[in-house]
Amino acid sequence: MAVDMAIPAVRTPDVCFEALPAAFSEGFGSAVHYVDDLPGYEGLRMAYLDQGPADGPVFLCLHGEPSWSFLYRKMAPVFLEAGGRVVAPDFFGFGRSDKPTDDATYTFDFHRGALVALLDRLALPPFTLVCQDWGGVLGLTLPADRPQAIARLLVMNTALATGDVPPTKGFEAWRAYVASQPDFDVGGLMRRAIPNLSDEDRAAYDAPFPDPSYKAGVRTFPAIVPTSPDMPGAAMAREALMFWRDVWDGPTFMAVGAQDPVLGPEAMAALRKVIRRCPEPWIIDEAGHFVQEHGASVARAALDAWS
Numbered sequence: 001m002a003v004d005m006a007i008p009a010v011r012t013p014d015v016c017f018e019a020l021p022a023a024f025s026e027g028f029g030s031a032v033h034y035v036d037d038l039p040g041y042e043g044l045r046m047a048y049l050d051q052g053p054a055d056g057p058v059f060l061c062l063h064g065e066p067s068w069s070f071l072y073r074k075m076a077p078v079f080l081e082a083g084g085r086v087v088a089p090d091f092f093g094f095g096r097s098d099k100p101t102d103d104a105t106y107t108f109d110f111h112r113g114a115l116v117a118l119l120d121r122l123a124l125p126p127f128t129l130v131c132q133d134w135g136g137v138l139g140l141t142l143p144a145d146r147p148q149a150i151a152r153l154l155v156m157n158t159a160l161a162t163g164d165v166p167p168t169k170g171f172e173a174w175r176a177y178v179a180s181q182p183d184f185d186v187g188g189l190m191r192r193a194i195p196n197l198s199d200e201d202r203a204a205y206d207a208p209f210p211d212p213s214y215k216a217g218v219r220t221f222p223a224i225v226p227t228s229p230d231m232p233g234a235a236m237a238r239e240a241l242m243f244w245r246d247v248w249d250g251p252t253f254m255a256v257g258a259q260d261p262v263l264g265p266e267a268m269a270a271l272r273k274v275i276r277r278c279p280e281p282w283i284i285d286e287a288g289h290f291v292q293e294h295g296a297s298v299a300r301a302a303l304d305a306w307s
Contacts, residue, residue, distance in 0.1 A: 064133020068095025093217015257287030
């Protein structure tokens with residue numbers, strides 16, 4: 001449904017989320033909060049999940065393309081059982097957050113600015129950054145202007161997008177494919193990427209996008225990945241790289257889905273080289289791009305490594 005605001009946007013009707021898997025909608029997924037007055041984004045409503053003790057160690061879980069906080073349904077319970085507080089926002093254009101309808105609205109700075117505005121609003125203590133795909137493309141840049149924000153890092157198939165390395169053929173094919181699909185089949189992609197995905201879970205990934213007018217964010221994410229040094233976001237990523245390479249001293253756990261054709265073992269090996277003291281990655285041979293679908297074992301392995 002259309003929403004009256006300065007930035008034209010649509011808001012996914014609540015009815016679209018009524019059939020979410022019960023384990024999610026009655027558990028972690030019920031801990032949904034909304035904020036609609038972030039500075040610079042007034043009127044746009046951002047959704048985020050926030051569950052666990054207010055004084056518990058914070059796990060900030062950032063999703064990517066074309067998913068939403070539902071992606072963390074298997075990891076969050078493990079963090080909560082360990083006494084943590086889990087915060088998982090839906091970026092604008094995704095999940096239960098509002099979705100600007102003009103593709104041009106979506107830029108690197110638009111997304112990162114919204115994430116920073118939310119973090120400033122929540123005033124989180126130093127947190128464990130849990131990131132994959134665009135969750136890392138954005139989240140890994142946070143130290144560029146917030147060097148004290150991150151206490152631990154759990155990083156999965158993603159990149160620090162400095163634009164200094166030419167994109168792979170796999171990424172170029174992915175970007176071209178999405179650009180050619182104005183009514184991008186989100187659930188179909190998730191099913192292809194996650195062969196054992198249930199029909200119920202596929203429907204949950206489709207739920208935020210009842211028609212093409214809701215998919216501007218989905219269509220745009222691949223096009224705005226900084227793949228050359230002069231693209232927006234690349235300079236900030238290079239600044240953050242110096243932090244990860246030269247300053248970072250916190251615990252890191254890297255999990256890699258070996259079947260990912262775009263951000264698989266080779267890409268993650270390159271990222272590991274620029275994360276100071278990053279241990280050997282945990283390779284999940286049967287996992288693809290969406291490592292969170294194996295999330296319970298990943299979360300437990302990270303907590304065990306840090307104990």
